[in-house]
Amino acid sequence: MQRVSAEMPIGIFDSGIGGLTVMKEITRLLPEEDIIYLGDTARVPYGIRSPETVRKYSLENAYFLMSRGIKILVIACNTSSSVSLDLLSEKLPVPVTGVVGPGARAAASATKLKRVAVIGTETTINSRAYERAIKEIDDSISVTGVACPLFVPLIEEGWTEGEVVRLTAEKYLSPVRYNGVDCLVLGCTHYPIIKDVIEDAVKIRLIDSAAETAKEVRRVLKDAGMLRRSRADVSREFFVTDSPGKFVSAGERFLGRKILNISRINPEKTLQVYSG
Amino acid sequence: MQRVSAEMPIGIFDSGIGGLTVMKEITRLLPEEDIIYLGDTARVPYGIRSPETVRKYSLENAYFLMSRGIKILVIACNTSSSVSLDLLSEKLPVPVTGVVGPGARAAASATKLKRVAVIGTETTINSRAYERAIKEIDDSISVTGVACPLFVPLIEEGWTEGEVVRLTAEKYLSPVRYNGVDCLVLGCTHYPIIKDVIEDAVKIRLIDSAAETAKEVRRVLKDAGMLRRSRADVSREFFVTDSPGKFVSAGERFLGRKILNISRINPEKTLQVYSG
Missing domain, CATH: 3.40.50.1860 (Rossmann fold)
Known part of the structure; x- marks a missing residue:
């Protein structure tokens, strides 16, 4: 070598x-x-x-x-x-x-209420990798994961604004908005492209791992x-x-x-x- | 062998x-x-x-x-x-x-106005395979192709009814509705699952290749x-x-x-x- x-x-x-x-x-x-x-x-x-x-x-x-x-x-x-x-x-x-470790560290230091949400693909969310990484830093932080499988196809299709992506974000993210989390990790490298739509749907601080x-x-x-x-x-x-x-x-x-x-x-x- | x-x-x-x-x-x-x-x-x-x-x-x-x-x-x-x-x-x-040949033959015999539309993935539509197969049967039939890349992820996510799939179908299919075609080929084996939504958006006869x-x-x-x-x-x-x-x-x-x-x-x- x-x-x-x-x-x-x-x-x-x-x-x-x-x-x-x-x-x-x-x-x-x-x-x-x-x-x-x-x-x-x-x-x-x-x-x-x-x-x-x-x-x-x-x-x-x-x-x-x-x-x-x-x-x-x-x-x-x-x-x-x-x-x-x-x-x-x-x-x-x-x-x-x-990208998980850096994102987890940023989330752990940003959350005041000790409640973080993570969005990503099915495999990312099912792996609970963000949850493990955040809890390794501070075990008292609760972590909620939400898989959003339609975001990637929507972004790749170029539908990054308008009704369809807005309704999709609402549908995936409304549970997040009402459970007291104060920061949301964009656990997929596509998601920064629709940052504004996600922000509108959750109205909390976003963490971009990139x-x-x-x-x-x-x-x-x-x-x-x-x-x-x-x-x-x-x-x-x-x-x-x-x-x-x-x-x-x-x-x-x-x-x-x-x-x-x-x-x-x-x-x-x-x-x-x-x-x- | x-x-x-x-x-x-x-x-x-x-x-x-x-x-x-x-x-x-x-x-x-x-x-x-x-x-x-x-x-x-x-x-x-x-x-x-x-x-x-x-x-x-x-x-x-x-x-x-x-x-x-x-x-x-x-x-x-x-x-x-x-x-x-x-x-x-x-x-x-x-x-x-x-599945293309059988679907094309069914469309060619179903169209009265000699105007057919085909929906499918990007690669299917770009290949113009349906168009070639239909025109081989009857060269006077005009064929319009529309790629609908979000249908497969929506179906796989299980969002087969409701606002998001309805709006997506509207967005993809409204051009089809207004250009005089009288039959639409479902050029993707997933699409029969959302047949009702597609039918509502186009209000013309559907051809299912399966x-x-x-x-x-x-x-x-x-x-x-x-x-x-x-x-x-x-x-x-x-x-x-x-x-x-x-x-x-x-x-x-x-x-x-x-x-x-x-x-x-x-x-x-x-x-x-x-x-x-």
């Missing part, structure tokens, strides 16, 4: 385009870092799959990024972070950061002496597992900038290729 | 549970036939993927079913039928039936002398690529009967195993 160095890129993967909201925060905080992003668009969405299947796909994605030489892995997907962070941390020789995760990545790299010094020739490379067309058009909305350097790969093959 | 015989089962695959509406019609029409059904739940939905990826997954599914010994393959998925029927017909040594496909399967088997004679020991076997839990609970609603004999498989492996 290549020796890990500060000049290597940060590796990020997500099931699709959602993780670009995390990448956006990382590039904002660490503009001098090279980044490789993998979106597993041939097998998106992860949120409806079983934990074992999500772990298998996550490992394949991680091995692909390792085979390119990265200094840290960011799991920019709440579903994958919820069920495969331990596995990837154990298997990989570089630090691994998920910004918290970027701070965590900076801290981990700094502690390891692995921050890149120069700003010359910053590279941003994208990989997808299905054809890039839709990823590029929708992804630019998520990332807030052009997606240029993009290729298609087959992650199933990397398990055989990557030699650890 | 095993010799094909009338005693072999009918093989059916779909990206998930939708194809069970087709299986339901086949068992109604051909109750004496054994059936093997494969739902590719680890990679559902197909309707958002590129044609190449759908073809790859379809071929893997077909090879798995072939490896079990089937006498006919039914592609009970509109997306897969739209983009991979030719490929599978060419590769497999048994007859292959999709029943038409069952008739086609009977015709093909009859012509080949491959109908099974006895009704003793009829077997219904199910395979899925993710864990069976959700498939069983939602699937029984689609199929209208209990799902008992179910196993999980990895279809990526069959490409290496199946020897043609």
Whole structure:
């Protein structure tokens, strides 16, 4: 294996385009870092799959990024972070950061009433990963999870305002509004796109894991002496597992900038290729 | 390869549970036939993927079913039928039936005004497969396609009535209502579940491919002398690529009967195993 160095890129993967909201925060905080992003668009969405299947796909994605030489892995997907962070941390020789830990820490310090709600995909909510992470910090905080499976398809369809998304948010979130929680974790990287709609439906403080995760990545790299010094020739490379067309058009909305350097790969093959 | 015989089962695959509406019609029409059904739940939905990826997954599914010994393959998925029927017909040594041809024939004979609309997933609509199939029968029929990507997630979430699905149907289908079409093809095997909502939004005749496909399967088997004679020991076997839990609970609603004999498989492996 290549020796890990500060000049290597940060590796990020997500099931699709959602993780670009995390990448956006990382590039904002660490503009001098090279980044490789993998979106597993041939097998998106992860949120409806079983934990074992999500772990298998996550490992394949991680091995692909390792085979390119990265200094840290960011799991920019709440579903994958919820069920495969331990596995990837154990298997990989570089630090691994998920989005659940940073989001949980932010929520634990924000709640005054010690009542937090978390919204996410079915697999994220069923995993209770946020609940465990928040209770590890402060056992007296109560955590309510609400799965909102229609938010991702609505956002991907571009229906981010109007009656349909508003009624959907009402239907999912009205129980949250009336049970005394004072902060809501957006436990899915797509959700910041409909932040206003969610805020209208709950009228409490929202926690966005993306910004918290970027701070965590900076801290981990700094502690390891692995921050890149120069700003010359910053590279941003994208990989997808299905054809890039839709990823590029929708992804630019998520990332807030052009997606240029993009290729298609087959992650199933990397398990055989990557030699650890 | 095993010799094909009338005693072999009918093989059916779909990206998930939708194809069970087709299986339901086949068992109604051909109750004496054994059936093997494969739902590719680890990679559902197909309707958002590129044609190449759908073809790859379809071929893997077909090879798995072939490896079990089937006498006919039914592609009970509109997306897969739209983009991979030719490929599978060419590769497999048994007859292959999709859902597009039967649906197209029914629409062509039902329309009086020679104006048909088709609704389906993005990949189905973009493929224009229904349009080609209808125009092959009668070139003077005009065909309008409308992609309705939110219908499948809504149905899978169980929101099959109420404001959200009604407004979504209105939004997708109001253009259809005002352009003089007199019949609408449900070009996705999920859609019969919200038939009433769709009917309310368009107020024209609906064509459901599932029943038409069952008739086609009977015709093909009859012509080949491959109908099974006895009704003793009829077997219904199910395979899925993710864990069976959700498939069983939602699937029984689609199929209208209990799902008992179910196993999980990895279809990526069959490409290496199946020897043609």
